[in-house]
Amino acid sequence: MMSNDIVTGKTIGSLKKRADFLRLQKGGQKWITKSFIIQHKERASEVECDLDIRFGVTITKRIFKRAVDRNRVKRRLRHIASDILCVHGVSQMDYVLIGRKETLTRDFTDLQKDLKWALKRLSSQV
RNA sequence: CCAGUCAGUCGGAUAGUUGCUUUUUUAAAAGAGGAAAGUCUGGGCAUCAUGGGAAUAUGGCGCUGGCUAACGGCCAGACAGCGUGAGCUGAUGGAGAGUGCAGCAGAGAGGAGACCGCCAUCUUUCGAGAUGGUAAGGGUGAAAGGGUGCGGUAAGAGCGCACCGCGUUUCUAGUGAUAGAGAUGGCAUGGUAAACCCCGCCAGAUGCAAGACCAAAUAGGAGAAGCACAUAAUGUAUUUCCACAUUGUUUCUCGGGUAGGUUGCUUGAGAGGCUUAGUAAUAAGUCUCCUAGAUGAAUAGCUAUCGACAACAGAACCCAGCUUAUAGACUGACUGGUACU
Numbered sequence: 170m171m172s173n174d175i176v177t178g179k180t181i182g183s184l185k186k187r188a189d190f191l192r193l194q195k196g197g198q199k200w201i202t203k204s205f206i207i208q209h210k211e212r213a214s215e216v217e218c219d220l221d222i223r224f225g226v227t228i229t230k231r232i233f234k235r236a237v238d239r240n241r242v243k244r245r246l247r248h249i250a251s252d253i254l255c256v257h258g259v260s261q262m263d264y265v266l267i268g269r270k271e272t273l274t275r276d277f278t279d280l281q282k283d284l285k286w287a288l289k290r291l292s293s294q295v
Numbered sequence: 296c297c298a299g300u301c302a303g304u305c306g307g308a309u310a311g312u313u314g315c316u317u318u319u320u321u322a323a324a325a326g327a328g329g330a331a332a333g334u335c336u337g338g339g340c341a342u343c344a345u346g347g348g349a350a351u352a353u354g355g356c357g358c359u360g361g362c363u364a365a366c367g368g369c370c371a372g373a374c375a376g377c378g379u380g381a382g383c384u385g386a387u388g389g390a391g392a393g394u395g396c397a398g399c400a401g402a403g404a405g406g407a408g409a410c411c412g413c414c415a416u417c418u419u420u421c422g423a424g425a426u427g428g429u430a431a432g433g434g435u436g437a438a439a440g441g442g443u444g445c446g447g448u449a450a451g452a453g454c455g456c457a458c459c460g461c462g463u464u465u466c467u468a469g470u471g472a473u474a475g476a477g478a479u480g481g482c483a484u485g486g487u488a489a490a491c492c493c494c495g496c497c498a499g500a501u502g503c504a505a506g507a508c509c510a511a512a513u514a515g516g517a518g519a520a521g522c523a524c525a526u527a528a529u530g531u532a533u534u535u536c537c538a539c540a541u542u543g544u545u546u547c548u549c550g551g552g553u554a555g556g557u558u559g560c561u562u563g564a565g566a567g568g569c570u571u572a573g574u575a576a577u578a579a580g581u582c583u584c585c586u587a588g589a590u591g592a593a594u595a596g597c598u599a600u601c602g603a604c605a606a607c608a609g610a611a612c613c614c615a616g617c618u619u620a621u622a623g624a625c626u627g628a629c630u631g632g633u634a635c636u
Contacts, residue, residue, distance in 0.1 A: 225591060236332090236609050244595050248314075277596065 200291050202283040205246060206267040209291055224250050224264040242268040249280050 199208050226246045228239045246266045272280070 227591085237607095240609060241595090243592095244315095248596060 198291060200287045202287050203269075203271050203279075205269055205272050205280075205283070207284070207287050207291070208265045208267070209262050211262060223262075224266065226250070226266050226268070228268045242272045245272060245277070245280065249277075249284050 198210065199206065201207075226243050228242050246268060250264070250266060
C-alpha cells in the first residue's frame with residue numbers, strides 16, 4: 170500500500186479489482202494527451218475505503234509487445250501519478266492512466282506537464 | 296604482428312537525493328537473467344484414474360563405455376566425412392524377414408543386356424550382309440553387377456595369378472564400439488529405413504488458474520425447537536373421537552461452497568572455498584553462507600563524474616538440460632602465416 174501523506178495529507182492507493190477498471194471505462198470522463206489517456210470518475214458511495222484518491226495503470230499488449238517496454242511504461246506512469254495526483258488530484262476520485270506509444274519515449278518533465286494539464290481540463294469539465 | 300580454433304569470465308561503474316516491495320529488532324537489511332525467453336525434453340510437487348503381470352496400438356529414442364534423481368543431456372572413446380592445421384560435423388541398429396520406390400536418357404536399372412564396336416565362319420553385286428562368340432573400348436545416366444596390372448585368347452572374360460576391396464572364419468588387443476594379423480572363398484551380396492517395416496529400450500492423464508484452508512450471498516438438502524385459531528389429505532387393521540407423524544410456516548444449527556481472503560511460495564538433486572578419487576563429466580568428505588517472492592503485480596525518476604551511444608532482454612511453483620537472441624570487453628591454451636633474433 171503506497172502512501173505519501175508527508176506532502177499533502179491526502180492518501181493515495183491503487184485500484185485492485187477488474188470491476189473498478191470496467192466502471193471507469195464505461196462511465197468515466199476521458200481526456201487524451203500525447204503521452205497518455207486519462208479517465209476519472211467519482212467513487213461509488215457504497216465503497217468503503219480510507220484512501221482519498223485511487224488510481225490504476227493500464228498497458229495493453231497490443232501496443233507494447235515486449236515485456237521490458239511494458240514494465241518501463243508502467244513504472245513511468247505510476248511514478249508521475251504518485252507524484253502529482255496527491256497534489257493536484259481531487260478527493261474521492263478514481264483515476265486510470267492508459268499508456269500510449271509516446272509514453273516510452275517522451276521526456277519525463279513533459280509527462281508531468283501533460284498530467285497537470287489534463288487534470289485541470291477534467292476538473293473544469295466537472 | 297596478422298588470420299584462426301577451443302575453453303572460460305563479465306554483461307556499465309561510483310556517489311547523492313526522492314520513491315516502491317518483503318522481512319523483522321521500526322531502523323536497518325535484501326531486492327530480475329545469462330538467457331528470467333521459446334515451452335522443446337527429463338524430474339520434483341499436486342489432483343484424478345488404477346488389483347497385478349504380459350501383449351498390442353500410438354508416440355519417442357537408437358555406435359560403445361561412463362556420469363546423473365532422470366533425460367532426447369553431459370564426458371570419454373570408436374567409425375565416417377571436412378579442414379594445411381589447432382579442430383569441426385554426424386537420428387551412426389537392421390536392406391540374409393517382407394513390401395515398396397527410382398523422372399528423363401539409354402540396347403540394358405537388378406540373378407540384366409548388346410546400339411556402335413571386336414573376333415571367327417559363310418555368302419558377296421566387293422558397298423556389305425547372314426550366323427555365332429564376346430563385353431576390353433565408345434555412347435547414356437546420379438548409378439552399368441568389383442578395381443589395377445600381368446598372363447591368357449580368334450577376340451575376350453575372375454577364365455587364372457598378384458595386390459587392393461568384399462564375404463566367411465580363426466587368432467591377438469580392448470569392458471565394448473572396433474582395430475590389427477593370418478587362412479579361405481572366387482564376385483554371388485547395388486541404393487533408399489529423415490519410405491512402410493523389423494529389433495531393442497522408454498512412456499497413465501492433467502498442470503500452481505494444480506491443490507488445501509477460512510468464508511458474506513444464493514439454489515437445493517439434513518436436524519432441532521416453536522406455532523397450527525381454522526381447513527384439507529395420507530398413515531397408525533376396521534368405524535367414531537382424541538392423540539401423534541408427514542405435507543405448511545418461522546427461527547436456529549449443520550452442511551454447502553460463490554464473491555473475497557489465507558496458503559501453496561521459496562532451504563534447495565542450493566551456492567562458494569578446500570581436500571581426495573577420476574583423463575573428464577562427476578562423486579565423496581569438510582568448512583562457510585542464506586541469496587526476489589510480488590498477486591492491477593515491487594528494481595524506478597533526477598543530478599554529477601568516468602565510460603559510451605552500451606546489445607539481447609523483465610522472475611510469477613521449483614530444479615536439471617536443450618534451443619533461440621546477444622553490442623562489446625577481458626583471460627588462458629593451441630594452430631597456420633610473415634618478419635626479426
